[in-house]
Amino acid sequence: MIGPKYCVQESIPLMAQAYGFSYELVQYKWPRWLHQQTEKQRIIWGYKILFLDVLFPLAVDKIIFVDADQIVRADLKELRDLDLEGAPYGYTPFCDSRKEMDGYRFWKSGYWASHLGNRKYHISALYVVDLKKFRKIAAGDRLRGQYQALSQDPNSLSNLDQDLPNNMIHQVAIKSLPQEWLWCETWCDDASKSAAKTIDLCNNPKTKEPKLAAAVRIVPEWAEYDKAVKDLLRKAQEQRAGGAGPRPSPSPRSGGPQRDEL
Template identity: 65%
Template sequence: MAQEYGFDYELITYKWPTWLQKQTEKQRIIWAYKILFLDVIFPISLEKVIFVDADQVVRADIGELYDMDIKGKPFAYTPFCDNNKDMDGYRFWRQGFWKEHLRGRPYHISALYVVDLVKFRETSAGDNLRDLPNYAQHTVPIFSLPQEWLWCESWCGNATKSKAKTIDLCNNPMTKEPKLQGARRIVSEWTGLDFEARKFTAKILGDEMENSEPPSSTSSETSSNVRSSEDRESKAEL
């Protein structure tokens, strides 16, 4: 894939420190590695990192984030959207403990963020951060990225979708719609991206694809493809 699309990659490992309580749930382990150990898992020569969730579609030049001035903060996150009023009852950070703790600060989403590793290390942010970034932002301040850098249907609604630079397939606590089903419906280019990924995988594995052309993007055919896929999934479950 690196050769096909022209990028470099490296794999890194980091042994969980003995002084920190070991996590057993896979999701919490993933969370810890993507947030808690930023000051130690990367080589000292690396000055900046951009994290993007795997279920996110990027529609803009990510280099804009790399060059953005985050005002001396160790990292930058996008605040949760608040213009989808149907979800107001699910915004837990606007009430109780979180409202009291944040004291007017925004609650941020971690699906995309920028880390200034130089500042992160200088301020010993890692030592203070062994907790949720939103909780620790009194001591480790967060630069709030422009809202357009992370659009999510659950929290943002459709009014600002046209300006979105990335689309995150975040969970919807109201509908609990499966992510792949949501991707087909929400992201217009998803069908083409998914086909390209499947085609490349088949090429690497030496398999043949049933269809050599991507499905049509017309609404009627897209709906048909979604229904066919859902039928197959239902039959598989049976």
């Protein structure tokens, strides 16, 4: 959605000014002692789950992660205020209502079926974390310890950011969020879409439809959002080219390689 002439760190200040939100950038350097990932996607997945206790300032009590390919249709304050019933974090389980996808539900058989028992396999596209509880039970240390043991095997943790918390569900409890907090066409039936509080553009292993094509088809408001952001960045680019304004220059926190978190 963002054109090649603006990187994310340049576009955020423009969007903050246009839409009236505040933001900060946080940074954390991957520890040398922890098994390194080399693929960009897996590095991102690692940051999503391995450093929740140290990535954010101690004054931050809760965080909500939302995937970039997700459309929010509700007030996230509802999710922030949701009672996690003592769990350090809450995830939404995968839907099981689209029956034609039953053959692709890998968590219904084999290792996952045995490991989870009567528990559900949760998706990592959206989650809420109670950082106070998370730190109190040393959940970060537990997750990193399990990651260190499993990641030596290249066949383990194929979906790192999902497999790790689901694998640790007996040691670090997951509160299952109400299903409407994450609707995905791949796994959820059409009848449940009207109640969706967020719509996630999950990959579809059956059709392999590109996500941007799926967005236009599935989400009526997507085209309007996409056009609004493109118009904003195009106008900023024109102003910059004409010397009407300086290049945006956000000032992230110091230390370590830079990572963006909204």
